[in-house]
Amino acid sequence: MEEIRELATKFERYSAHSHITGLGLDDSLNAREIGGGLVGQKKAREAAGIIVRLIKEGKMAGRGILIAGPPGTGKTAIAVAISKELGKDIPFVQVSASEFYSSEMKKTEALYQTMRKAIGVRIRDTRRVLEGEVVELDYSMVPNPYNPTQKIPESARITLATKKEKRSFSVGNRIAMQFMYSGISEGDVIIIDKETGRVTKAGRTGSEKRYDIDVEEIVERPDGSVEKDKEYTYVVSLHDLDEARARRSTIFSLFTSESREIDNEIRQAVDEQVKEWIEQGIAELIPGVLFIDETHLMDIELFAFMNRAMESEMAPIIILASNRGFARIRGTDDTSPHGVPLDLLDRLLIITTEPYSREEIRLIIETRSAEMGLLLDQGAIDKLTEIGYKNSLRYAIQLLAPANELAKIRNSGKIEIVDVERAESLFVDVSKSSAYLKEWEKKMLT
């Protein structure tokens, strides 16, 4: 019993691209057949490797990349691999173009904020912080107002210990969410910035091994007081600075929510401040990467805005992904390659991803299930390979989790062909589900 529940929670933590650790290139930037969790797609990976170098050398600022290819050919996977290669200091923001359309703010505002999330500022500073080993952490959970099936922390109580003392604090929802998202638990040494509430994890104490994919740094329980001034460098995004300034400069600060519009004056003031810091030698600008999936959902207004914003000295590197060939540019009657306006296309480097061979699909499925700790017999692998080849790779990968549940219900430690077939009959892929609804609509009309 115990074990099944553990497996189930472990399962949920695997996002679609968690097996990807990098581009899997050798020193001369040639792609290994399998590397970094990626299989095949060598040309695209090698091109991405050059882009990573250009980004690290600061030669890509304000320019863009378009990854074009059919669905399920690894466009998002390659973007994730690029972010892994860049390291955690370089901001990497991933959105779908659909996220720019919300009722809470103008679409161009949403795009602008997202762009500024992808530009980092590395700051050297002395901060008032709380630092210590977490010896106790209790969340007070409430249902997510947007999704009652989920619970989110409303607040938390935390006790931090140094070699000298122990202190307890109660923190609000923003900090509690950060604890949860960064997986803070007892034994971690963390630093909380008293003013901004930013939480950073310094490492773990002791040598106790945890079943984590991340390799964590082992650190000692800190000396001195929990509350102290600490000199350190950290990376914030321009958007973080915008928000902090917006909060300070308005009497409505108590009522502000995460997603409000920010005045351009505030952004200008932040930019000036950052430039001043750079001149004083206490800050450095790190243009990061903004990955926009489903580019065809952007309309002409968003494209025009982005094109202009890319000219600014404070622009991130933009990676667009598209699975459309020629498409109408949203908001116009014109068509263009990938639905992207020509003036923007002019500044993009284009990488294409190609459909996988059967053998590559088999390898991807094997790599993927090994990473998830699943056992499959030959028949199941063959079946999934066929599904991946005929329907889509994404669908084949998505079937792994339900097939594993079905195998467990049969009390089998191995996924067999029956489990895959049953999973396939219960869950359809998008082409089938959309065809089904089309049929249905036809019937309703006649």
Ligand SMILES: Nc1ncnc2c1ncn2[C@@H]1O[C@H](COP(=O)(O)OP(=O)(O)O)[C@@H](O)[C@H]1O
């Ligand atoms: N070359 C590859 N090697 C390993 N896994 C891959 C590869 N290409 C795609 N995948 C995996 O297959 C699934 C679908 O790929 P994805 O990147 O979402 O495709 P796209 O963005 O082109 O639609 C994802 O789970 C992805 O991680």
Ligand SMILES: [Mg+2]
């Ligand atoms: Mg994708």
